[in-house]
Amino acid sequence: AQSVSQHNHHVILSEAASLELGCNYSYGGTVNLFWYVQYPGQHLQLLLKYFSGDPLVKGIKGFEAEFIKSKFSFNLRKPSVQWSDTAEYFCAVIPNRDDKIIFGKGTRLHILP
Amino acid sequence: EAQVTQNPRYLITVTGKKLTVTCSQNMNHEYMSWYRQDPGLGLRQIYYSMNVEVTDKGDVPEGYKVSRKEKRNFPLILESPSPNQTSLYFCASSSRGGLSTQYFGPGTRLLVL
Numbered sequence: 009a010q011s012v013s014q015h016n017h018h019v020i021l022s023e024a025a026s027l028e029l030g031c032n033y034s035y036g037g038t039v040n041l042f043w044y045v046q047y048p049g050q051h052l053q054l055l056l057k058y059f060s061g062d063p064l065v066k067g068i069k070g071f072e073a074e075f076i077k078s079k080f081s082f083n084l085r086k087p088s089v090q091w092s093d094t095a096e097y098f099c100a101v102i103p104n105r106d107d108k109i110i111f112g113k114g115t116r117l118h119i120l121p
Numbered sequence: 122e123a124q125v126t127q128n129p130r131y132l133i134t135v136t137g138k139k140l141t142v143t144c145s146q147n148m149n150h151e152y153m154s155w156y157r158q159d160p161g162l163g164l165r166q167i168y169y170s171m172n173v174e175v176t177d178k179g180d181v182p183e184g185y186k187v188s189r190k191e192k193r194n195f196p197l198i199l200e201s202p203s204p205n206q207t208s209l210y211f212c213a214s215s216s217r218g219g220l221s222t223q224y225f226g227p228g229t230r231l232l233v234l
Contacts, residue, residue, distance in 0.1 A: 017161075042222075051211060051225040052164075098163060108179070109223065111156075113163035 010035045012101050014112035021089055022120045029084040029115050031099030040102040041082040042109075043073055047095045055097070058082065069093070091121045123148045125226035127212050133232045134202055142197045142229050144212030152215045153195040154179065154223070155187065157208040164211070170195055202233045 015030040033039060043055040056067025063075040073084045082099060099112040125146045134140055146153065154169035156179075166179030170189040184206055186198040195214075199206060212226040 014163075051227050052213075052223075053225070054222045057222065108166065108169070109154075111164040111166075113161060 010101070010103050010110055012099055012110050012112040014097075014099055014115050016115045017113070018116045018118070020118045020120065023091055024088050027084070027086040027089045027093075027117070029097055029099075029117070031082045031084065031112060032080050033082070033099075033101045033103075033110075034080065035101065035103040036080075037103060041073075041075060042100040042102075043067065043071070043082070043084050044098045044100060044111075045095045046098065046114075052098065055084070089117075089119050091119045093117060094119045123224070125212055125214055125224050127210075127226040127229050129229060130227060131230050133234065135234050136203055137201050140199050140202060140231075142199075142210060142212075142231070144195045144197065144226060145193050146195075146212075146214040146224070147193065148214060148216070148224065149192065150214035150216050150224075151192070152217065152223075153189070154213050155185070155195070155197045156211045156213065157181065157206075158211060158228075159208050167197070167210075202231075204233050207231060207233045 011034045013032045041058040044052040045055045046052045056065050058065045058075045066072045071086050075082050096114045096116045098114045100109050102109050128143045151172045155167040156164045158164050165181045167185050168187040170176045176187050210229045213223040215221045215223045
């Protein structure tokens with residue numbers, strides 16, 4: 009079955025540290041890839057997305073993600089995190105231009121001031 | 122302002138008492154869907170709708186019903202709620218299903234006693 013794996017359930021970092029959150033998916037065909045963020049008490053918002061083209065995608069608030077097709081990965085990165093980045097992050101995949109989106113279980117990120 | 126609204130935001134009910142959670146979007150989106158969010162399980166899709174009168178099951182449809190009589194509304198119906206349906210529910214909409222960004226509502230926190 010198609011699935012999305014986020015390797016880290018909880019991550020704790022200090023401000024200014026670099027961040028990388030892993031995301032792997034289990035589908036061999038064409039995929040659309042997303043990262044969503046959910047700040048405490050709020051709904052999900054799109055951080056960035058990849059459909060085609062340059063595999064390095066830049067999103068809002070200094071986040072970027074790199075699509076590596078050979079590794080079935082779409083890792084999220086930020087060079088220097090801020091306290092306001094404390095949130096839960098969800099990777100999501102839509103296989104083969106389907107209409108069914110599959111979410112990972114989320115990574116809860118906590119930034120220490 | 123473009124938005125997805127859900128009502129109620131918080132609901133406490135008892136086992137077996139039918140309830141409806143409403144969802145409305147003002148962006149003329151064709152695609153709408155319902156998710157439940159549970160700790161450690163991430164987001165799981167309950168039902169989705171490609172357009173008016175077109176609905177389909179997601180990953181966890183048991184115990185839920187939906188209808189799509191109008192483009193803007195997509196209510197979620199629990200005919201006989203049970204405690205295992207205690208969860209945080211999100212409605213989402215997008216213009217072209219998997220090919221575009223999903224916009225999420227603020228969430229409905231449901232407690233079934």
